[in-house]
Amino acid sequence: MSAANVKTMTNTTAAGKRPDPEQPLLEICDLEVAFRSSTGMVPAVRKANLTVYPGQSVAIVGESGSGKSTTAHAVIGLLPGTGRVTGGQILFEGRDLTCISAKEMTALRGARIGLVPQDPMSNLNPVWSIGSQVKETLRANNVVPGSDLDRRVTELLTEAGLPDAARRAKQYPHEFSGGMRQRALIAIGMAADPSLLIADEPTSALDVTVQRVILDHLQTLTRERGTAMLLITHDLGLAAERAEHLVVMHRGRVVESGPSLEILKDPKHPYTKRLVQAAPSLASHRIEQAHAQGVEVTEDELLGAGMGRMSTEEVLRVEHLTKVFPVRGAKGKAKALKAVDDVSFGLRKGTTLALVGESGSGKSTVANIVLNLIDPTSGKVFHHGTDLSTLNKQELFGLRRVMQPVFQNPYGSLDPMYSVFSSVEEPLRVHRVGTRKEREQRVAELLDMVALPRSAMRRYPGELSGGQRQRVAIARALALRPEIVVLDEAVSALDVLVQAQILQLLSSLQAELELSYLFITHDLAVVRLLADDVVVMEQGRVVEAGPSDELFANPREEYTKRLIAAVPGAGIELYSEPAA
Structure with missing residues (x-):
């Protein structure tokens, strides 16, 4: 990285000099990290190498268990549990961090190396005000004199993008939205003006629009201050958009490293190729750019979206659905929250309808009403023309066989005390379907259907990965x-x-079993791959609806345009112009 590419540095090294832009700020050499278990040391990072220059943004990309977060936590001396560095060097500003004392590491942490952790709710103290937590960081690093603490807290929260910062500083984490909590963590991470900021999946729990705002702000803040950023993420589209340099990790090893665009356009390692192919954000842009240039899109890539299913038979019809929730302790108009406001749409047989919107748009409330888990304030849900509100208890029980949910969190939706067999067999037992032997055979068929080995029957959720x-x-x-x-x-x-x-599994099951999907999501990239029809919701109302191809090619509403633009990697050109 040349001096011309680096902005004027505001940070200084411990010796009081500005970092030399030609010298690495962070250099990880043959790093090895292992965790102690009952059977000995289990390696988590193997011979990893990466370099970060002053002011540079580098992203470590990989799936869960690839070693990316472990590498980052080793740098800042926060390895969890029994984790320890077993080999290699971590050189920061020329010092080997693997050899310094705990006291020296504490002095570095926060002051020279900042951290924005992944989950804002578990990383903020619920009984301390936001301002107190920022103030604690300033005090621990002797950043400003005591008399200036409150002023500096307000400045930091303002710089992190929180409006009305002086008032917000007095509030507690539960009074903040996810995006606001993440901004508070950014303020804490940047409080001591570090020369390196480690951002560990800083927006993975946020809506795409909030994610874009937070990352834009983080990028602006680090560039203005000349702070180098080490971004940890599993989203290759997001990494390529936000970092100059990519480091791809797989099973504890760095398998590929280089400039972001080079890796995206010409990945060398088979694992990187799989990541580039699999990332929904990149796949959705490939589809859009292919359409724009008249390139044929493969059916494998589309998974069903806009594949011309001409079914006109509606299996589900939602008419003028409204849901109002009472707000405890509120007065006047604020006593009622209209979560769903006059929503209508139809789901066609054998197709996927995506209900899209940010958190709080009302999409999950609509899903719960459709599933008959909550009653609407007004409006109707029809299944093949039958008004669900007219069904008696026995008929509603029968409806459960026709409509089934798959929830967001695979860790929360399975009973940890139930084996896989018991979890899958339970609906058959509750609805008195078949004998014990027939149910066992059906469970085996279902595991085959979702590509799980039959041996998984006797396992428990705690023994399975999130995907399993x-x-x-x-x-x-x-x-x-x-x-x-x-x-x-x-x-x-x-x-x-x-x-x-x-x-891919959902798409093939739909084709095989003629399933109709009501797909609730905030992620337009996934919608582009899977949905035939799209209904866009904002603040409880439908703002736009139509076939997937039409909506993506020509969104009418500004809100829809914002959602599409917020998909990570929107500005990356993945297709070259076709040869003449």
Whole structure:
């Protein structure tokens, strides 16, 4: 990296000099990290190498278990549990961090190396005000004199993008939205003006529009201050958009490293190729750019979206749905929250309808009403023309066989005390389907259907990965041979490779079993791959609806345009102009 490419540095080294832009700020050489277990030391990072220059942004990309977060935590001396560095060097500003004392590491942490952790709710103290937590960082690093602490807290929260910062500083984490909590963590991470900021999946729990705002702000802040950033993420599209340099990790090893665009356009390692192919954000842009240039899109890539399913028979019809919730302690108009406001749409047989919007748009409330888990304030849901509000208890019980849900969190939707067999067999037992032997045979068929080995029957959720758990949840949903499956953010908690596998599975099951999907999501990239029809919701209302191809090619509403633009990697040119 040349001096011309680096902005004027505001940071100084411990010796009081500005970092030399030609010298590495962070250099990881043959790093090895292992965790102690009952059987000995288990390696988590193997001979990893990476370099970060002053002011540079570098992203480490890989799926869960690849060693990316472990590498970052080794740099800042925060390895969890029994983890320890067993080999190699971590050179920061020329010092080997593997050889310094705990006291020296504490002095470096925060002051020279900042951290923005992944989950804002578990990384903020719920009983301390936001301002107190920023103030604690300033005080610990002797950044400003005591008399200036309150002023500096307000400045930092303002710089992190929080409006009305002086008032917000007095509030507690539970009074903040996810995006606001993440901004507070950014303020804490940047409080001591570090020369390196480690951002560990800083927006993975946020909506795409909030994610874009937070990352834009983080990028501006680090560039203005000349702070180098080490970004940890599983989303290759997001990494390529936000970092100059990519480091791809797989099973604890660095398998590929280089400039972001070079790796995206010409990945060398088979694992990197799989990541580039699987990332929904990149796949959705490939589709859009292919359409724009008249390039044929393969059916494998589309997974069903806009594939011309001409079914006109509606299996589900939602008419003028409204849901109002009472707000405890509020007065006047604020006593009622209209979560769903006059929503209407139809789900066609054998197709996927995506209900899209940010958190709080009302999409999950609509799903819960459709599933008959909550009653609407007004409006109707029809199944093949039958008004669900007219059904008696026994008829509603029968409806459960026709409509089945798959929920967002594969860790929360399976009972940890139930084996895989018990979880998948339960709906068959509850609905008194077949004998014990027939149910066992059906469970085996279902596991085959979702590509899980039959040996998984006797295992428990704690022994499965997130992707395997979601396959179990899908198998359970299909046990009663339903007609409609309601998928509420069913892939948002998964790594991109696992996400791609689950989307492919859902697509093939739909074709095989003629399933109709109501797909609830905030992720337009996934919608582009899977949906035939799209309904866009904002603040409880439908703002735009139509076939997937039409909506992406020509969005009418500004809100829809914002959602599409927020998909990571929107500005990356993946297709070259076709040769003349």
